Amino acid sequence: MRWSQFYLFTTREVPRDAEVISHQLMVRSGMLKKLAAGIYTMMPMGQRSMAKLEAIVRRELDRSGALEVTMPTIQPAELWQESDRWSVYGKELLRIQDRHGRDFCYAPTAEEVITDAVRHDIRSYKQLPVSLYQIQTKFRDEIRPRFGLMRGREFLMKDAYSFHADADSLDQTYRAMHDAYCAILEACGLEYKVVDADTGNIGGKDSNEFMVLAETGESEIVSCECGYAANTEKAVTGELPSAPPLAAEEVAIEKVETPDLKAVPEVADFLDIEPSQMLKLMIYTSETEEPVAVAVRGDREINEIKLARLLGVDHPVLADDALVERVTGAPTGFAGPVGLSGVRFLVDRSAAALMSFACGANEVDAHFRFARWGRDADPGEVVDVLLADAGDPCPECDGTLQKTRGIETGHIFKLGTKYSENMSCNFLDAEGNDQPMIMGCYGLGIGRTVAAAIEQNHDDSGIVWPGPLAPFSVLLISLNPQDEEVVAATDELYGQLRNTGLEVLYDDRAERAGVKFNDADLIGIPVRVVVGKRGLKEGKIELSRRIDREKHLVDRADVVEKVVELSS
RNA sequence: CGGGGCGUAGCUCAGCCUGGUAGAGCGCACGGUUCGGGACCGUGAGGCCGGAGGUUCAAAUCCUCUCGCCCCGACCA
Numbered sequence: 001m002r003w004s005q006f007y008l009f010t011t012r013e014v015p016r017d018a019e020v021i022s023h024q025l026m027v028r029s030g031m032l033k034k035l036a037a038g039i040y041t042m043m044p045m046g047q048r049s050m051a052k053l054e055a056i057v058r059r060e061l062d063r064s065g066a067l068e069v070t071m072p073t074i075q076p077a078e079l080w081q082e083s084d085r086w087s088v089y090g091k092e093l094l095r096i097q098d099r100h101g102r103d104f105c106y107a108p109t110a111e112e113v114i115t116d117a118v119r120h121d122i123r124s125y126k127q128l129p130v131s132l133y134q135i136q137t138k139f140r141d142e143i144r145p146r147f148g149l150m151r152g153r154e155f156l157m158k159d160a161y162s163f164h165a166d167a168d169s170l171d172q173t174y175r176a177m178h179d180a181y182c183a184i185l186e187a188c189g190l191e192y193k194v195v196d197a198d199t200g201n202i203g204g205k206d207s208n209e210f211m212v213l214a215e216t217g218e219s220e221i222v223s224c225e226c227g228y229a230a231n232t233e234k235a236v237t238g239e240l241p242s243a244p245p246l247a248a249e250e251v252a253i254e255k256v257e258t259p260d261l262k263a264v265p266e267v268a269d270f271l272d273i274e275p276s277q278m279l280k281l282m283i284y285t286s287e288t289e290e291p292v293a294v295a296v297r298g299d300r301e302i303n304e305i306k307l308a309r310l311l312g313v314d315h316p317v318l319a320d321d322a323l324v325e326r327v328t329g330a331p332t333g334f335a336g337p338v339g340l341s342g343v344r345f346l347v348d349r350s351a352a353a354l355m356s357f358a359c360g361a362n363e364v365d366a367h368f369r370f371a372r373w374g375r376d377a378d379p380g381e382v383v384d385v386l387l388a389d390a391g392d393p394c395p396e397c398d399g400t401l402q403k404t405r406g407i408e409t410g411h412i413f414k415l416g417t418k419y420s421e422n423m424s425c426n427f428l429d430a431e432g433n434d435q436p437m438i439m440g441c442y443g444l445g446i447g448r449t450v451a452a453a454i455e456q457n458h459d460d461s462g463i464v465w466p467g468p469l470a471p472f473s474v475l476l477i478s479l480n481p482q483d484e485e486v487v488a489a490t491d492e493l494y495g496q497l498r499n500t501g502l503e504v505l506y507d508d509r510a511e512r513a514g515v516k517f518n519d520a521d522l523i524g525i526p527v528r529v530v531v532g533k534r535g536l537k538e539g540k541i542e543l544s545r546r547i548d549r550e551k552h553l554v555d556r557a558d559v560v561e562k563v564v565e566l567s568s
Numbered sequence: 569c570g571g572g573g574c575g576u577a578g579c580u581c582a583g584c585c586u587g588g589u590a591g592a593g594c595g596c597a598c599g600g601u602u603c604g605g606g607a608c609c610g611u612g613a614g615g616c617c618g619g620a621g622g623u624u625c626a627a628a629u630c631c632u633c634u635c636g637c638c639c640c641g642a643c644c645a
Contacts, residue, residue, distance in 0.1 A: 012594070012606070013580045017638055037637065092643070109645090143569080143643055157645050209645095218644085304642095315642075411645060445645035479604055514605040521605090532604055542604090 022454035023148030038145025038153030048471035066131035077103035079112040106139040119425035125165040133160035149447035189466035196230035211406025212452035224394035238393030243276035245355035262333025275299035279359040281335040283319035297350035303387040336360035337377035345380035415439040463524030472505040475525035479532035
């Protein structure tokens with residue numbers, strides 16, 4: 001492709017609304033254009049990279065045994081009412097009406113539609129399992145779209161769904177999808193981790209996320225050398241090293257005046273103890289639940305996602321001051337387990353392990369110290385609602401957890417029968433019994449993965465494409481487009497390179513060398529071939545790879561062979 | 569939705585406080601000199617100053633309302 005015939009306009013300035021590097025570089029390199037918040041046009045350059053990834057995804061999914069379909073993006077409300085998600089999904093679901101006033105939504109995902117299709121076709125266990133996938137536009141009316149393709153509202157996603165007669169079959173397909181996702185990310189040359197994940201509102205039990213590691217990632221991951229890795233939303237830890245008890249067993253509980261001291265660090269400082277020797281008590285509530293009291297060790301945080309799962313609610317929220325006062329009898333900041341009653345009481349393992357601790361006295365400006373479970377306070381229900389942190393013990397070995405950040409490019413779930421039951425997607429088993437199919441679902445963000453690839457592969461000058469995602473594999477530059485000899489030589493080379501099957505972008509523009517070099521660095525094509533008057537005089541052509549930018553002067557006769565070598 | 573910020577040329581921004589005929593750089597067009605790491609000189613096109621209302625002799629500038637966009641939080645491929 002000749003640049004002069006292509007549609008590619010780079011910019012020097014960073015667009016004001018682009019915050020993260022992948023977004024900035026995609027806009028500057030002419031890949032992406034914003035239309036509205038979280039809604040983008042893929043320009044030809046971007047489209048090519050997306051297509052590269054799509055091809056890899058198709059190859060690996062086909063290999064896993066899944067079959068490609070295309071489902072509508074506009075879906076009737078009835079199906080969503082049947083699965084119960086019409087009411088559950090909330091504002092993220094873009095709801096629309098047709099001219100007759102019938103309700104539809106723009107698909108954020110396609111469990112309903114695929115389940116509807118399968119339930120009409122499949123009757124028998126002999127027809128199972130099946131895996132179907134599509135690469136299709138989705139729309140989620142995110143509360144806050146941001147970071148370009150990393151969190152758009154409209155986005156391209158590969159979504160796959162599998163249907164099974166039994167759990168073993170689901171396990172097999174889940175494993176195959178897991179392996180396909182690994183193969184895809186490896187084929188793209190990305191550094192990633194597979195982590196245990198929370199299932200969110202898609203539902204189901206087992207779940208893994210595929211995190212491309214990047215500092216700008218929105219997800220926090222803890223991991224251990226032994227291979228354990230989890231989203232911090234989900235992560236469990238080994239037993240924490242215990243904090244030294246405040247006092248020996250015979251020391252009685254004692255009330256201390258703590259005027260205006262509310263936060264744990266302040267109180268700990270005042271009492272001259274460590275925050276880990278205190279107990280932190282928070283009051284949570286939600287739309288559906290009665291208030292609950294949740295205790296965690298003073299130096300730690302509560303994982304609200306774990307809490308939500310435990311309570312079976314969507315969003316636990318911290319109680320406001322009035323509710324705290326009603327539950328504990330004291331203003332916010334002085335809650336404690338001693339004398340607490342009339343409320344469900346959850347105690348995180350970290351707090352349950354405390355031998356003798358300080359805590360709020362449920363009384364304004366007062367805390368207790370030397371409190372003990374059993375003797376002074378009801379031990380409550382011991383649970384795990386701890387937010388894992390770096391340095392915590394690994395739950396699976398003697399190691400220590402590390403914390404990193406990642407971009408969630410893929411997420412796979414074992415759904416179970418949640419949708420098949422609601423939507424009567426049944427089959428007859430070998431005994432002739434009607435049973436709901438067991439399902440899995442598997443998502444991979446196409447645009448997000450391309451953006452993640454840039455986050456992981458760039459330098460100060462621009463993108464450094466991993467070969468498989470590069471929009472072109474070779475950039476051929478003629479440095480002196482006004483010089484007939486140079487043009488003739490470059491034209492000839494262009495033909496030869498194309499004959500090898502390489503995708504060549506030929507910069508034939510009447511621009512100065514500096515402009516071309518800077519654009520080359522910006523758009524990040526892996527191999528650069530420079531034809532200039534100077535080199536040509538010696539019969540040489542300059543080759544370099546974007547990744548190291550080391551220049552090699554090569555005899556004209558050897559160029560094609562050498563380019564093929566560098567491109568592989 | 570809560571908190572913060574921004575809308576002026578295709579892009580990045582100045583001008584607004586203290587009202588008086590709309591600016592710069594980049595980009596674009598034309599001419600010339602240049603030409604292996606974002607050249608230089610000259611000429612030129614390009615604006616309903618986000619929109620509506622108000623105050624005023626006069627509004628980009630002051631006031632009210634509105635729409636859009638960005639950042640921080642809850643959400644997620």
